[in-house]
Amino acid sequence: MPAVAEVMSTNTPRPAPRGSDLPTCPVCADSMVAAEASAFVADNVISYLWSCDTCGYGFVTKHAVKRFSCN
Numbered sequence: 001m002p003a004v005a006e007v008m009s010t011n012t013p014r015p016a017p018r019g020s021d022l023p024t025c026p027v028c029a030d031s032m033v034a035a036e037a038s039a040f041v042a043d044n045v046i047s048y049l050w051s052c053d054t055c056g057y058g059f060v061t062k063h064a065v066k067r068f069s070c071n
């Protein structure tokens with residue numbers, strides 16, 4: 001019977017609930033805070049325009065959203 005009690009102290013960082021789906025700047029890796037603009041490019045695809053406050057790089061992300069059934 002092995003008396004090995006190896007406790008793995010995994011220091012898992014807590015994922016930020018709000019920062020998880022926020023993009024980061026591909027240039028300086030700074031985290032984006034809020035999208036500058038958003039627009040629907042399709043029925044269920046929305047695109048966000050981001051601009052980095054640190055380096056000024058702008059990029060667009062696209063997200064699939066569920067179609068709202070409003071009746």
Ligand SMILES: [Zn+2]
Nearest residue numbers: 025028052055
């Ligand atoms: Zn940047």
